[in-house]
Amino acid sequence: MGADLTMACTSDLSGLVRGKGFATADLDARIAGGIGWTPTNAQITCFDGIAASPYGALGDLVLWPDPATRADCDLPEGRALSFLMGDIRELDGTPWECCTRSILKTALERFTEASGLEIRATFEHEFMLPQDRLSRGFSLQGFAGAQPFAEALLRALAGAKITPDSFLREYGPDQFEITLPPAPALRAADEAVMLREITRATAVAMGLQASFTPLAGSEVVGNGVHIHISLWTRDGRPATHDPDAQDGLSKAASGFIAGLLRHLNAASALTAPSAISGLRLVPHRWSAAFNNLGAQDREAAVRICPLSAGDPEKRARQFNFEFRAADAAASPYLALAALVMAGTIGIRDELQAPKATEEDLSLLSEDALGKRGLQRIPASLTDALDALSEDRSFADSFPGRFVEIYTAHKLGEWAHVADMTDDQRFAEYRSTY
Ligand code: GLU
Ligand code: MG
Numbered sequence: 001m002g003a004d005l006t007m008a009c010t011s012d013l014s015g016l017v018r019g020k021g022f023a024t025a026d027l028d029a030r031i032a033g034g035i036g037w038t039p040t041n042a043q044i045t046c047f048d049g050i051a052a053s054p055y056g057a058l059g060d061l062v063l064w065p066d067p068a069t070r071a072d073c074d075l076p077e078g079r080a081l082s083f084l085m086g087d088i089r090e091l092d093g094t095p096w097e098c099c100t101r102s103i104l105k106t107a108l109e110r111f112t113e114a115s116g117l118e119i120r121a122t123f124e125h126e127f128m129l130p131q132d133r134l135s136r137g138f139s140l141q142g143f144a145g146a147q148p149f150a151e152a153l154l155r156a157l158a159g160a161k162i163t164p165d166s167f168l169r170e171y172g173p174d175q176f177e178i179t180l181p182p183a184p185a186l187r188a189a190d191e192a193v194m195l196r197e198i199t200r201a202t203a204v205a206m207g208l209q210a211s212f213t214p215l216a217g218s219e220v221v222g223n224g225v226h227i228h229i230s231l232w233t234r235d236g237r238p239a240t241h242d243p244d245a246q247d248g249l250s251k252a253a254s255g256f257i258a259g260l261l262r263h264l265n266a267a268s269a270l271t272a273p274s275a276i277s278g279l280r281l282v283p284h285r286w287s288a289a290f291n292n293l294g295a296q297d298r299e300a301a302v303r304i305c306p307l308s309a310g311d312p313e314k315r316a317r318q319f320n321f322e323f324r325a326a327d328a329a330a331s332p333y334l335a336l337a338a339l340v341m342a343g344t345i346g347i348r349d350e351l352q353a354p355k356a357t358e359e360d361l362s363l364l365s366e367d368a369l370g371k372r373g374l375q376r377i378p379a380s381l382t383d384a385l386d387a388l389s390e391d392r393s394f395a396d397s398f399p400g401r402f403v404e405i406y407t408a409h410k411l412g413e414w415a416h417v418a419d420m421t422d423d424q425r426f427a428e429y430r431s432t433y
Contacts, residue, residue, distance in 0.1 A: 002072025003080035008065040011331040014046040034062035042098040051412020071160035075205040097400030100333035107340040121188035124179040126223040127212040142169035172221030192332035212328035213430040222280035230320040241319035257353040259346020264291040266391035269384035270338040274329035278379040283362035288325040295356040341397040
């Protein structure tokens, strides 16, 4: 099982996984001693340019692989992929300001301090895998055509102890979806990171190319990353549902969602952070277009998911809400951290979620939307970055100079595509993610 070489990895500001490899035989020593890392690596964009860096050529860090994330995956054609995710720390052991996994860990600790609760999450991923023959959305034919890939993927994921909840032939051309079962938040984000890498690597081993790009073309359905969240007491009791409260939301869930909606514009710079992400976040793409909570609405930014269980205890355990304004250009650690930070502010400030919307918001006038505090999610990366820098209470949740450095990173990415047509941008992102 696994490969002779193993890579210690970080999911970085670009949402790509980068790291360094070593002989698998040395794994224990590397877990004990870490791997050297360079601060300016944070500014390597998804297009491999280097954005403005405050670190220059200076400084040293250590990437500490976490054995809990060990993936030893057997791939098709006798190939293998072995890697671990890790935390990046300063030489003195303190978390580094640009380590996305450490940022999520801190966000989760603060959430628990503020609420006494814990978070379980799950990520649904849509992606495109070109097929050699035409197949239709949700069809058995499409599913069967992808079966050799899907089964190879299942075997590879087993090497990372990941068991998907479902695999389906989604609606868009060559589009598939893979969902994972709920897990404690850090593990859920680890699995989301590993899932993307293992999916891409399985495809490559079969001579295919899988892409999680947010949008493959202006006429094509987008690839969303939907993040499901539920709240739990520390002794494992469900804390998201209150059947007697508005929209069935417990006080904590209502506060969390209200914080999420209030800080959504700023958070979108971290959850849907590419130059094409905003093109997906428009009405009638079944993604998310407004800062709304919706029930049974697949265009809501936050959607209350349906319950199928009859028994009250089972309903409480099943109850969860889904954030839809995310995509795979975001590191899962940063996307989930952004949601948790916004939600924590909502709980701390005792905010209350608005009543869930029940209509097509694109039909309402500006005036009607304004009266209900509804607005469009930023349409461009630069608008989202402006919202991030203006939303001080949200931005201040991040460590050190993170927001400044992240903004410079994203502006570097933007510069690469600024003079391109949309079609050229779609192609650039498709081959990157
Ligand atoms: N493809 C849609 C998106 O971009 C999601 C469709 C669905 O699964 O509801 O988010
Ligand atoms: Mg879907």
